[in-house]
Amino acid sequence: MSDADLNMCSRIMKVITELEKQSVLERSGVAEVSHEDSMLAITSDTGKFFSILLSAMNAKKILEVGTSVGYSTLWFVYSFYHDKEDPSMSKVKITTIENNPLKIKRATANFKNAGVSGLIEIIEGNAIEILNQLSNYVNENPDDQSQYFDFIFLDADKENLHEYFDLAISIVKKGGLIVTDNVLYPEEYRPTMSKYIEHIRKKNFVQSVTVPIGHGEEVSMKIR
Numbered sequence: 001m002s003d004a005d006l007n008m009c010s011r012i013m014k015v016i017t018e019l020e021k022q023s024v025l026e027r028s029g030v031a032e033v034s035h036e037d038s039m040l041a042i043t044s045d046t047g048k049f050f051s052i053l054l055s056a057m058n059a060k061k062i063l064e065v066g067t068s069v070g071y072s073t074l075w076f077v078y079s080f081y082h083d084k085e086d087p088s089m090s091k092v093k094i095t096t097i098e099n100n101p102l103k104i105k106r107a108t109a110n111f112k113n114a115g116v117s118g119l120i121e122i123i124e125g126n127a128i129e130i131l132n133q134l135s136n137y138v139n140e141n142p143d144d145q146s147q148y149f150d151f152i153f154l155d156a157d158k159e160n161l162h163e164y165f166d167l168a169i170s171i172v173k174k175g176g177l178i179v180t181d182n183v184l185y186p187e188e189y190r191p192t193m194s195k196y197i198e199h200i201r202k203k204n205f206v207q208s209v210t211v212p213i214g215h216g217e218e219v220s221m222k223i224r
C-alpha cells in the first residue's frame with residue numbers, strides 16, 4: 001500500500017471511529033435521539049466484514065439503499081484503498097440512496113471530512129423510484145456492462161424489501177452480491193425478515209446464506 005493510500009485509510013478510519021462513538025451512545029440510550037435523527041448504523045464488526053468481502057471481491061461499483069449519515073458507506077469506500085490494482089480510483093464508485101435531507105447533509109459533511117466525496121454519489125429520493133430508474137436503464141441497455149453493480153446493500157425501510165430485492169437482482173452482476181441488513185435484529189423485524197428470506201430462497205438463480213454478524217446479514221449471490 002502506498003503512503004498516500006495509508007494516509008487515506010487513516011483519514012477515513014478517523015471519521016468512522018467518531019461516528020462509531022455516536023452510534024454506541026445512541027444504541028445504549030445514553031444519547032437521546034429521535035428515530036428520525038438516529039444513525040441506525042451497522043455494527044463495526046459488520047463494517048469490517050463488508051470491507052474484507054469487498055476487497056476480496058475487488059468490488060468497484062457499489063449501490064447502497066439507505067445512507068443515513070454515511071457510516072456503512074465509509075466502510076465500503078475504505079475497502080477501495082486495499083485495491084492495489086487501481087490506485088488511481090478511476091473506476092470505483094459508490095452510489096447511495098437516501099430520502100431524508102438532514103441525513104444527506106450529515107453524510108455529505110462526513111464524506112468531505114474523510115476526503116472521499118469524489119468517490120460517492122448520493123441520490124436523494126425514494127428508494128423504490130430510484131431502483132426502478134436504474135433497472136429500467138439496464139433493461140433498455142443490457143449490453144452496457146458499466147451499469148451493473150458488484151455489490152448492493154439493502155438497508156432502508158423493511159416494508160418494500162421484496163421489491164427492492166427483485167429490482168436489485170436485475171442490476172447486480174452475475175457473481176455479484178446483494179446483502180440485506182437486520183435479518184436477525186431487532187427481534188421485532190423477525191417475522192418480516194423470515195418472509196423476505198423465504199422470498200429470496202425460492203429463486204433458483206440465487207444462492208443465499210444468513211451470516212450471524214451484527215444485526216444479521218443475508219448475503220445473496222446472483223449465480224445466473
Ligand SMILES: C[S@@+](CC[C@H](N)C(=O)[O-])C[C@H]1O[C@@H](n2cnc3c(N)ncnc32)[C@H](O)[C@@H]1O
Nearest residue numbers: 040041042066068071072098099126127156157
Ligand atoms: C438503517 S438506516 C441506514 C444506515 C446506514 N446504512 C448505516 O449502516 O450507516 C436507514 C436509512 O434509510 C432511509 N430510508 C428509509 N426509507 C427510505 C426510502 N423509502 N427511500 C430512501 N431512503 C429511505 C432512512 O431515512 C434511514 O436514514
